[in-house]
Amino acid sequence: MARTLIVMVLLLAGFPAKADQCDRIVADLIAQTPGLQLDKRMPAEGADIVYLKHPQAVAISIFCPVPPLPSLALSADWLQDPAPPAYFQLIGKLGSVLTGVSAHAISTGAIACEKRALAAKGEEGNVEFSGIRFQCQAFEHAGGGTTLLLAPAANTIPPG
DSSP, rough: HHHHHHHHHHHHHHHHHHHHHHHHHOOOOOHHTOOOOOEEEEEEEEEEEEEETTTEEEEEEEEOTTTTTSSSSEEEEOOOSSSSHHHHHHHHHHHHHHOOHHHHHHHHHHHHHHHHHHHSSTTTTEETTTEEEEEEEEOGGOEEEEEEEEEEGGSSSOOO
C-alpha cells in the first residue's frame, strides 16, 4: 500500500512540471508570433490542449504531452480554398518554435502534406520531412479546407 502511494505521488508530481512547461511554450509562441492569442486551455485524455487564435487560421491547438502522448503536437485548420501562403508561414513559425526545425522546413513539409492529401482519393496525406511527421486532410469541395497535425517523427504515436 505504501509503495503504491509513493508511486502515485511521484506520478502526480510530474503533472505540474508538464503544465509549467506547456505554459512556457505557449507564452513563447505568443511572444514570438504577432497576432497570436490564447483562447482557452482544456485537459483531455493524453494531453492538455491549448486553443489559440490567429487571423491566418480558423483553429490552432497545441497538444502538450501527458502520458501516453510522448511529445508536443501542433494542429492548425484553414477552412477556405485554397490555403494561402500566410497559413503555411504561420504553421512554419509555430512549428519551428515548438520543434527547433526551421520555419522554412516546416512550411515546406506542410505544403507537401496538403498536396498529397489533395491528390489522394481519401483526402488524407502523411509526410515525414526534416524529422517532423505531418498528417493532414485537404479538400476542395464545399468551399475547401486543410487540417494539419505535426509532431516530431521519432516521438509520434503511429496512426491507428
